[in-house]
Amino acid sequence: MSRARTVACLLVLATLALASPAQAAEFKWAGQGEAQSLDPHATTEFQTMALIGNMYEPLVRRDKDLKLEPALAESWEVVSPTLWRFKLRKGVAFHDGAPFTADDVLATLERTRTPGADAKTKVQSIADIKKIDDHTIEVTTRRPTPILLSEISDWFMMSKAWCAKNDAMSVADVRKGAENYATRNANGTGPFKLVSREPDVRTVLEANSKWWDKPQHNVTRATYMPISNSATRMAALLSGEIDFAQPVPTQDINRLKADSNIKVVQSTEARVIFLGFDHKRDELLYGSVKDKNPFKDARVRKAFNQAVDVNAIVSKIMDGAAAARGSLIVRQMKGFAADLDQRPPLDPAAAKKLLAEAGYPDGFSVTLDCPNDRYVNDEAVCVAVAAMLGRIGVKVNVAAISKTKYFGKTLSRDTSFFLLGWGANTVDAHNPLAIVLGTPTPDGNGQWNMGAYSNPKLDEMTAQIRDEIDETKRNALIHKAFKLVIDDYAIIPLFEPALVWATRKNVKLDQRADERFELRSVVKN
Amino acid sequence: MVGVFLRRLAQSILVVLIVALIAFCLFQFVGDPVHNMLGQDATPQQQAELRQRLGLDQPTIVQFARFIANFAQGDLGLSYRMGRPVSQLIAERLPATIELSLVSGLFAVVFGIWMGVAAAVAPDSPLSRLYMTISLVGTSLPPFFVGILLIIVFAVTLGWLPSFGRGEVVQIGFWSTGLLTLSGLKALILPSITLGLFQLTLIMRLVRSQMLEVLRSDYIKFARARGLPEPIVNYRHALKNTLVPIITITGLQLGSIIAFSIITETVFQWPGMGLLFIQAVGFADIPIIASYLLLVSMLFVGINLACDLLYHYVDPRLLDRTVAAASR
Numbered sequence: 001m002s003r004a005r006t007v008a009c010l011l012v013l014a015t016l017a018l019a020s021p022a023q024a025a026e027f028k029w030a031g032q033g034e035a036q037s038l039d040p041h042a043t044t045e046f047q048t049m050a051l052i053g054n055m056y057e058p059l060v061r062r063d064k065d066l067k068l069e070p071a072l073a074e075s076w077e078v079v080s081p082t083l084w085r086f087k088l089r090k091g092v093a094f095h096d097g098a099p100f101t102a103d104d105v106l107a108t109l110e111r112t113r114t115p116g117a118d119a120k121t122k123v124q125s126i127a128d129i130k131k132i133d134d135h136t137i138e139v140t141t142r143r144p145t146p147i148l149l150s151e152i153s154d155w156f157m158m159s160k161a162w163c164a165k166n167d168a169m170s171v172a173d174v175r176k177g178a179e180n181y182a183t184r185n186a187n188g189t190g191p192f193k194l195v196s197r198e199p200d201v202r203t204v205l206e207a208n209s210k211w212w213d214k215p216q217h218n219v220t221r222a223t224y225m226p227i228s229n230s231a232t233r234m235a236a237l238l239s240g241e242i243d244f245a246q247p248v249p250t251q252d253i254n255r256l257k258a259d260s261n262i263k264v265v266q267s268t269e270a271r272v273i274f275l276g277f278d279h280k281r282d283e284l285l286y287g288s289v290k291d292k293n294p295f296k297d298a299r300v301r302k303a304f305n306q307a308v309d310v311n312a313i314v315s316k317i318m319d320g321a322a323a324a325r326g327s328l329i330v331r332q333m334k335g336f337a338a339d340l341d342q343r344p345p346l347d348p349a350a351a352k353k354l355l356a357e358a359g360y361p362d363g364f365s366v367t368l369d370c371p372n373d374r375y376v377n378d379e380a381v382c383v384a385v386a387a388m389l390g391r392i393g394v395k396v397n398v399a400a401i402s403k404t405k406y407f408g409k410t411l412s413r414d415t416s417f418f419l420l421g422w423g424a425n426t427v428d429a430h431n432p433l434a435i436v437l438g439t440p441t442p443d444g445n446g447q448w449n450m451g452a453y454s455n456p457k458l459d460e461m462t463a464q465i466r467d468e469i470d471e472t473k474r475n476a477l478i479h480k481a482f483k484l485v486i487d488d489y490a491i492i493p494l495f496e497p498a499l500v501w502a503t504r505k506n507v508k509l510d511q512r513a514d515e516r517f518e519l520r521s522v523v524k525n
Numbered sequence: 526m527v528g529v530f531l532r533r534l535a536q537s538i539l540v541v542l543i544v545a546l547i548a549f550c551l552f553q554f555v556g557d558p559v560h561n562m563l564g565q566d567a568t569p570q571q572q573a574e575l576r577q578r579l580g581l582d583q584p585t586i587v588q589f590a591r592f593i594a595n596f597a598q599g600d601l602g603l604s605y606r607m608g609r610p611v612s613q614l615i616a617e618r619l620p621a622t623i624e625l626s627l628v629s630g631l632f633a634v635v636f637g638i639w640m641g642v643a644a645a646v647a648p649d650s651p652l653s654r655l656y657m658t659i660s661l662v663g664t665s666l667p668p669f670f671v672g673i674l675l676i677i678v679f680a681v682t683l684g685w686l687p688s689f690g691r692g693e694v695v696q697i698g699f700w701s702t703g704l705l706t707l708s709g710l711k712a713l714i715l716p717s718i719t720l721g722l723f724q725l726t727l728i729m730r731l732v733r734s735q736m737l738e739v740l741r742s743d744y745i746k747f748a749r750a751r752g753l754p755e756p757i758v759n760y761r762h763a764l765k766n767t768l769v770p771i772i773t774i775t776g777l778q779l780g781s782i783i784a785f786s787i788i789t790e791t792v793f794q795w796p797g798m799g800l801l802f803i804q805a806v807g808f809a810d811i812p813i814i815a816s817y818l819l820l821v822s823m824l825f826v827g828i829n830l831a832c833d834l835l836y837h838y839v840d841p842r843l844l845d846r847t848v849a850a851a852s853r
Contacts, residue, residue, distance in 0.1 A: 039608075228794065
């Protein structure tokens with residue numbers, strides 16, 4: 001081969017290599033449900049937040065491992081335990097071309113506090129925001145808030161001018177009977193712009209060529225189509241009508257893996273499914289025991305923990321796709337340590353002995369409240385638990401009902417024994433400690449503590465964790481707190497549910513453990 | 526006649542109101558939409574506020590009275606799930622459901638009559654046997670199964686037709702139609718077959734049995750004896766005399782096609798009223814559920830009212846009897 005030809009060949013190859021990453025792609029995906037609104041402050045529902053997150057951005061965002069990273073805020077410093085200073089990114093523009101400045105942050109805060117805005121939980125720690133200059137703000141918190149960044153990682157910034165122009169300075173109130181311009185239009189700073197939207201049919205987005213960040217994706221146009229029926233969603237993926245489907249039912253995993261056109265993307269969700277007891281009543285509400293509540297006795301709770309074979313549930317019911325957990329803390333949370341994941345050994349004989357010691361040699365009967373449409377295979381898990389507890393003489397009646405009924409019943413603490421899944425939106429251990437395990441108080445502490453578990457020592461530690469700014473000290477406290485919960489057998493932790501998505505072979509994307517899909521991670525060849 | 530009409534109308538309104546009341550009482554069992562709406566981080570105070578804003582803290586009868594009062598003024602309320610007016614949502618979805626229902630009704634009538642006639646003319650031919658087998662399948666297989674089966678064959682394996690959705694639609698005024706684009710027409714095929722299959726078998730069996738009767742009558746024998754071609758005998762002379770009951774059944778079935786398209790719409794993610802309703806149930810979106818149930822009951826009551834009046838028109842003896850009863 002002559003030298004000239006070699007050079008020519010190399011040149012051609014080089015051009016090809018250079019051309020390939022810039023290849024434009026059209027991407028279509030389907031999920032189970034539809035975003036309720038495009039208003040970033042109207043709701044905190046996860047499907048809605050996921051779709052909106054492609055168009056709007058927070059000051060601080062999460063990466064694919066749920067770690068916090070700068071987004072619209074370039075950097076920040078903690079001036080004092082209740083004062084944070086944020087430097088805003090310069091040169092950021094909204095989709096309509098207006099520059100992003102401190103005024104927009106202030107207007108967004110005001111908007112998030114209007115009556116119809118459910119997102120106000122995200123700014124509950126913030127007392128006030130002061131503008132220093134166009135690209136510097138100072139945030140005052142009500143009390144020391146070590147997790148401020150986590151709390152605002154889903155707090156999306158809107159343009160003050162756009163909201164004012166379109167009469168959308170407050171969030172639409174469902175009671176007033178009027179919708180708001182922002183429920184169907186979007187103007188964020190994010191990697192994608194809204195092209196058109198027909199709710200429940202399709203939402204079309206196109207790449208924002210003026211995005212401040214360097215795009216990792218190669219999507220030029222993306223279409224979201226909700227397909228509620230799982231079988232239809234899988235059919236659409238198999239036939240190539242869509243590039244990506246979420247979620248995938250566990251029973252379909254193996255069939256999809258066998259298909260050479262399909263790639264299964266799989267991990268576990270940052271959420272723990274567990275069983276809880278009624279710790280409060282003096283008499284078992286739903287069961288055979290009278291004048292006594294067996295769950296007040298730690299021996300009974302330990303016996304239950306030792307009788308439930310979590311590994312069998314994971315392998316048989318969840319098809320091996322879930323991961324057994326020993327507590328409510330997940331590995332993405334700060335303060336997690338491997339010893340918090342150890343479960344008491346499975347030992348039905350010892351469990352039976354403990355029950356006899358506690359005064360129930362013949363066991364007792366109790367009703368297990370269970371949702372049947374909230375978590376993957378939720379009812380099947382409850383039925384399996386009932387069979388396992390049957391081996392130590394406890395007769396469990398499974399009462400499985402729809403989630404819309406279930407949460408009304410259990411949240412009013414009308415239960416003796418229940419199944420719940422918990423994932424913290426803040427990805428911080430303080431959330432389960434306060435909300436799921438803290439003593440219920442009228443201000444929202446222990447709101448999801450359906451069994452009214454109350455441990456003053458734990459409450460004290462939780463309060464310290466809330467305010468402790470020093471990370472090392474805080475992590476040690478978290479570890480100690482969860483140890484306390486484990487040693488008290490306060491709950492029966494089960495597993496992290498499977499997170500299963502599927503794409504066509506030519507698609508690469510990141511799977512976040514909080515179930516959120518982000519278009520900015522998609523590469524389609 | 527006017528008196529009969531007014532009396533029937535009053536009865537119909539009463540029926541609609543009773544249906545609405547029963548539906549409203551059932552909402553006690555649908556569950557609480559507030560948890561769905563606010564998410565897990567909301568405080569009890571926020572939940573109580575929302576419950577109060579929505580009026581959910583008031584007794585059922587008060588909620589019902591308010592709903593009916595608003596409904597009478599044409600205000601169906603705002604969807605809890607989407608924060609948009611229910612009337613607007615239903616108006617957006619209505620074209621999809623109506624088009625699907627009409628096309629599947631048409632499919633059922635055309636093929637039902639054709640197959641029914643064929644099966645009656647030559648009852649022992651292999652083709653008739655095939656038609657009878659199809660009709661057995663149509664009556665015994667549930668629609669969601671038929672739908673999934675069609676999707677697997679025609680969308681996944683053969684790749685000819687889309688597995689979900691409505692394709693491209695064209696907006697004509699307030700009406701969105703899928704009948705004017707190729708992808709819209711292709712998207713209609715599988716859902717129409719799924720929805721219409723049961724009606725098809727019904728019509729086919731009806732036509733067949735009626736035809737078998739008519740074909741035995743003397744005037745058909747005379748027609749044959751006159752040497753008229755077979756298609757003219759079958760379709761012009763015989764079929765005509767079987768059509769009255771078929772028209773009645775078809776008319777009545779159209780109402781149920783519209784009302785019961787829920788399953789087909791769910792399987793094919795067809796953006797019609799049925800899908801809207803089923804999603805509302807999962808969310809306890811009471812304004813949508815209530816409006817849908819009320820509209821469907823009005824549809825049925827309306828069809829029944831029309832039928833009643835038609836009977837009086839067709840058979841004046843009925844009218845005499847009711848008038849006589851009223852004047853007594």
